Amino acid sequence: MSALSPIPLLRLDPGIPVPTRAHAGDAGVDLCTTEDVILEPGERVLVGTGVAVALPVGTVGLIHPRSGLAAKTGLSVVNTPGTVDAGYRGEIKVCLINHDPRTRIELRRGDRIAQLLVQRVELVDFVEVDQLDDTTRGAGGYGSSGGHASLGAETDGASRATGGEA
Numbered sequence: 001m002s003a004l005s006p007i008p009l010l011r012l013d014p015g016i017p018v019p020t021r022a023h024a025g026d027a028g029v030d031l032c033t034t035e036d037v038i039l040e041p042g043e044r045v046l047v048g049t050g051v052a053v054a055l056p057v058g059t060v061g062l063i064h065p066r067s068g069l070a071a072k073t074g075l076s077v078v079n080t081p082g083t084v085d086a087g088y089r090g091e092i093k094v095c096l097i098n099h100d101p102r103t104r105i106e107l108r109r110g111d112r113i114a115q116l117l118v119q120r121v122e123l124v125d126f127v128e129v130d131q132l133d134d135t136t137r138g139a140g141g142y143g144s145s146g147g148h149a150s151l152g153a154e155t156d157g158a159s160r161a162t163g164g165e166a
Helices: 067-073
Strands: 009-011 029-032 037-039 044-048 051-053 059-065 075-077 082-084 093-098 105-107 112-120
Touching: 037 044, 037 093, 059 067, 059 075, 067 075, 093 112
Parallel strands: none
Antiparallel strands: 009 051, 029 112, 037 105, 044 093, 059 082, 059 112, 075 093
8 A cells, every 4th residue: 555645734723733643653643722621521512623634535534532531531522533524624623522420621722632543445436226135144233243241132133222223
């Protein structure tokens, strides 16, 4: 697989660092917040990162939580992973949530809040058919493969909570 060319990045806020890797081999680059934010338990907020990018067609930017913040404070990305499409040219924003049930999270301008991974994607088309081919899994949805006592011995693929995949 050939390496991607450097991706054009527009710094919209000169006071915020350009996204960088913490270590040379890291998959993602760290995104920073452009504002001071306090998230109460259960609260969510949309924050800017001060950057816009021009991803090439055939790639996607995926915004993931930073694992240390998630483990230590409960800070996560609401729609993880967030998606930055190749045609989008606006500021990258991150919808954060405080999952901690008791403690508020204070973020300061310039804090690293999430990570951006750029990956190649297949741009597929779909064709409508009258029927799909049979597989051993069939329509087995949430929990149908077992592996945990709470999933029980369901064999019809139905989820207890939803009646199937949503």
